[in-house]
Amino acid sequence: MSDPGSPGDDPFQGMPFLGDLARLINQQGPVAWDAATQLALSIATEGQPEPNVDPLERIRIEQLARLAEVQVNGVTGLTTAIGGRVVRVEPVTRSMWAQRALTSLRPLFERVAQAVAQPLDTPGDAVESLEEGQPDFMGGLLRMMSPMLLGMTAGSMVGHLARRSFGWHDLPIPRADNGELVLVPATIDAFGNDWSLDPDDLRLWVCLNELTHHAVLGLPHVHQALEDLITTFASGFQPDPDALERRLADMELGGVESMQGFQQFLSDPEVLLGASRSPAQEALLPRIDALVVVIEGYVDAVMDRIGGRLIGSYGMVTEAMRRHRVESADADRFLERLFGLELTQERYDRGTAFIAGVVERAGFESLERLWESADTLPTPAEIEAPGLWLARIDL
Secondary structure, eight states, rough: OTTTSGGGGGGTTTOOHHHHHHHHHHHTTTOOHHHHHHHHHHHHHHSSSOOOOHHHHHHHHHHHHHHHHHHHHHHHHHOSSGOOOOOOOEEOOHHHOOOOOOHHHHHHHHHHHHHHHOOOOOOOOHHHHHHOOOOOHHHHHHHHHHHHHHHHHHHHHHHHHHOOOOOSSTSSOOOOOSSSEEEHHHHHHHHHHHHHHHHHHHHHHHHHHHHHHHHTTTSSSHHHHHHHHHHHHHHHOOETTTHHHHHHHHHSHOOOOOHHHHHHHHHHHHTTTTTTTTTHHHHHHHHHHHHHHHHHHHHHHHHHHHHHOTTTTHHHHHHHHHHHHHHHOOHHHHHHHHHOOOHHHHHHEEEEEEHHHHHHHOOOOGGGGHHHHGGGGHHHHHHHHHHHHHHHOOO
């Protein structure tokens, strides 16, 4: 066995810049979190100073949240006091949201990093390949750069989400429950101005939506089921270091169409991270879809039941908000694909149809049975046929 410090163990021997870069990147583990944080904050704030949330605005949002909490608890029969802790709704800036989101999503990003990581197990081959004009060098370089690519990917996605997210649950990803929900008044108000919406109606709508999600995802068996599915999916990518090179070879450079194609190419997490979706991941997707669409369909139904009598402009706000959630930017779709969540209009429609089918056959109160236990959660087949679910649980 050769001495670990010998030149033969350095795949970038003779290129000190790359060797130094590799050591710097790898000091942070599978993801370059310093780079992720810096990029996320830069995008979230657009490089501009952010004012703190006005204390009077904070008080108003907290008042609306208390009103929403009473309504959600009463209509759903669920509790927002997960583990006996009263939920605290905290207004934050976009940069604060980005920092908390990175912390919350860190375990999932690291699962992806571990799945796609490939050791440089052929010392010296990368440099030799470069000298001989062989393509293997690209694979070595990408493996070296993987932590930085993942860090920049995480930072970019979270930064863009921070500019369009109203609270925690724009994406239904379970988070560690500390009894806290965060709302982003700057984003809520900017959206309201764009759509000419009543500020208090919009804020109350967001509070109702966040607290209903919180009540459902706070159920231990629902939280565990969705967390297990998403974590397993994030861990299931297969390393494919040649993906980037193959796609680059297929592209014709030059012109506007080529630039658009290149941007689309960079929005594909599998290519950018040198990974491919595995058969095991494909098998998980129907189960993830089934759970997510029933959660979203249920939240919408609860919102309709409460909002129509509590929010004066509920119809107008709902139309704007439901358009907003399916008109996602590429950065949002990137994150959805990375974690097995693809929240298209078709999926929301499936959830709505399932909930409507249950209510039509057995009444709104029957929806409480959805959340009794892991055994009563609908299967993928039952999402398409609500009568099958009702028959299975003897309603």
